[in-house]
Amino acid sequence: MSEDANAPPWAKGLPKPPPWKDAGERTVYENDWLRLTEHDATAPTGAPAVYAVMRPKSLAVGVLPIHEDGTVTLVGQSRFACADFSWEMPEGGAPFDEDPLAGIKRELAEEAGLRADHWQEALRLQLSNSVTDERGIVWLCWGLSPTPIAPDPTELIVTARTPFLTLLDAISEGQVQDALTVATALRAYHMARESLLPGWLAHVMLHRL
Numbered sequence: 001m002s003e004d005a006n007a008p009p010w011a012k013g014l015p016k017p018p019p020w021k022d023a024g025e026r027t028v029y030e031n032d033w034l035r036l037t038e039h040d041a042t043a044p045t046g047a048p049a050v051y052a053v054m055r056p057k058s059l060a061v062g063v064l065p066i067h068e069d070g071t072v073t074l075v076g077q078s079r080f081a082c083a084d085f086s087w088e089m090p091e092g093g094a095p096f097d098e099d100p101l102a103g104i105k106r107e108l109a110e111e112a113g114l115r116a117d118h119w120q121e122a123l124r125l126q127l128s129n130s131v132t133d134e135r136g137i138v139w140l141c142w143g144l145s146p147t148p149i150a151p152d153p154t155e156l157i158v159t160a161r162t163p164f165l166t167l168l169d170a171i172s173e174g175q176v177q178d179a180l181t182v183a184t185a186l187r188a189y190h191m192a193r194e195s196l197l198p199g200w201l202a203h204v205m206l207h208r209l
Contacts, residue, residue: 017044018044019044020041020042020043020044020051021041021042022039022040022041023039023040023041023042024039024040025037025038025039025053026038028052032057033056033057033058033093034054034055034056034057035054035055035057036052036053036054036055037052037053037055038050038051038052039051039052039053052131053131053132053133054131054132054133054134055132055133055134056093056132056133056134057095057096058093058094058095058096058103059093059094059095059096059100059103059135059136059137060091060092060093060125060127060134060135060136060137060180061091061092061093061094061100061103061104061107061136061137061138061139062088062089062090062091062092062104062107062136062138062139062180062181062184063089063090063091063104063107063108063116063119063138063139063140063141063184064089064122064138064139064140064141064181064184064185064188065089065090065108065112065114065116065141065142065144066140066141066142066144066164066188066201066205067142067144067161068142068144068204069204069209070163070164070165070203070204070205070206070207070209071161071162071163071164071209072089072161072162072163072164072167073089073090073112073114073144073159073160073161074087074088074089074159074160074161074162074167074176074181075087075088075089075090075111075112075157075158075159075160076088076157076158076159076160077155077156077157077158078156086176086177086178087160087170087175087176087178087181088176088178088180088181089138089178089180089181089184089185090104090107090108090110090111090112090114091107091111091178091180091181092104092106092107092110092111100137101119101139104137104139108141109147109148109149109150110149110150110151110152111149111151111155111157111159112149112159113146113147113148113149113159114144114145114146114147115144115145115146115147116141116142116143116144116145117142117143117144117145118141118142118143119139119140119141120139120140120141120191120197121137121138121139122138122139122140122184122187122188122191123136123137123138123183123184123187124136124137125137125138125179125180125183127179127180136180138180138183138184138187140184140188140191140197142201163208163209164185164188164189164205164206165205165206165208167185168185168186168189171185171186188205189205189206192205192206193206
């Protein structure tokens with residue numbers, strides 16, 4: 001599919017500014033998880049610029065697990081970069097040579113001790129496209145059952161189960177700020193309202209316990 005064919009309805013027929021130009025990159029830092037590149041660039045306006053891009057070596061994946069009573073399982077953990085404690089849905093990174101769905105199934109088991117019979121892709125995202133080329137895919141899943149939990153050696157995780165609408169309330173209050181979780185929860189609400197999920201599942205999600 002061409003880029004123009006995938007454009008939103010309001011963009012069709014509108015002229016596009018010229019793209020950024022890249023005269024070459026150099027790696028200024030690299031480890032097992034990411035590479036930081038610096039570029040001699042030219043902006044769409046023609047102005048010269050030096051641009052830095054953080055390039056992860058995996059795809060961001062996440063899933064909102066929905067139980068039969070309309071509750072969802074969340075995980076809480078301390079995050080280094082923002083120096084805070086964050087409530088999130090199960091998330092992780094899938095190496096580019098791995099099937100993303102297999103990657104998030106692994107993360108669901110490792111972080112939440114769950115497996116799911118049913119999976120539905122919810123969104124594909126660019127996570128912060130001014131400074132990184134990181135992309136993500138997120139799912140909803142249901143038909144949950146327990147499986148052995150096996151967190152990463154650096155993770156100390158707390159799990160909680162809460163009604164889906166309570167998660168939306170917490171997002172509105174700024175108590176959940178993780179971007180993948182916020183985007184997925186709002187998309188899940190839209191899917192439930194627009195009959196894009198099984199009727200029984202939408203019903204339990206949208207009614208307060």
